[in-house]
Amino acid sequence: VGRERYSREQQEYYRKYLSGPDWRARKQARMVAAGHRCEWYTAGVRCGRRTRLCVHHNTYERLGAENDADLDVYCWPHHMLEHCMWVKCQRCQDPCLEDATRAEHWLRIVLGVLGIDQDALPAWTNLPNKEVLMTQVPAVCSSCENYLLERGMNWANS
Ligand SMILES: [Zn+2]
Ligand SMILES: [Zn+2]
Numbered sequence: 411v412g413r414e415r416y417s418r419e420q421q422e423y424y425r426k427y428l429s430g431p432d433w434r435a436r437k438q439a440r441m442v443a444a445g446h447r448c449e450w451y452t453a454g455v456r457c458g459r460r461t462r463l464c465v466h467h468n469t470y471e472r473l474g475a476e477n478d479a480d481l482d483v484y485c486w487p488h489h490m491l492e493h494c495m496w497v498k499c500q501r502c503q504d505p506c507l508e509d510a511t512r513a514e515h516w517l518r519i520v521l522g523v524l525g526i527d528q529d530a531l532p533a534w535t536n537l538p539n540k541e542v543l544m545t546q547v548p549a550v551c552s553s554c555e556n557y558l559l560e561r562g563m564n565w566a567n568s
């Protein structure tokens with residue numbers, strides 16, 4: 411889901427729904443449909459991880475009555491990537507992480523710094539939330555970074 415704004419009433423409804431039994435049941439059914447495996451693809455290869463799974467809304471259009479296609483089952487790292495890949499370059503407005511392959515590489519580095527091993531993920535309570543990771547996305551995309559570097563500048567002083 412993009413950066414659309416929601417009214418206070420919508421946000422309140424969303425918060426209530428997501429903490430209630432209807433969403434719990436909907437989420438469970440969607441996990442079953444996914445075979446309890448991550449549905450993320452990078453360069454045509456499905457992740458398929460079976461642990462730390464989340465159900466992500468790719469649209470809020472039918473919130474409370476979602477179709478299977480409105481929801482994606484992602485493992486925690488890929489759920490974080492889905493959100494981080496929406497962060498836009500402050501110079502050209504293209505997504506900073508550009509594509510899933512680059513984004514995977516970026517996430518591995520960031521999680522390494524945080525001491526999180528993607529192949530042995532810690533408990534939910536020890537995983538940072540998406541807002542924390544989104545602040546780690548670079549301010550500019552790699553082409554803008556190269557453009558600035560060639561001119562001896564960086565985003566902060568350009
Ligand atoms: Zn999500
Ligand atoms: Zn995954």
Ligand SMILES: [Zn+2]
Pocket residue numbers: 499500501502503504550551552553554555
């Ligand atoms: Zn850019």
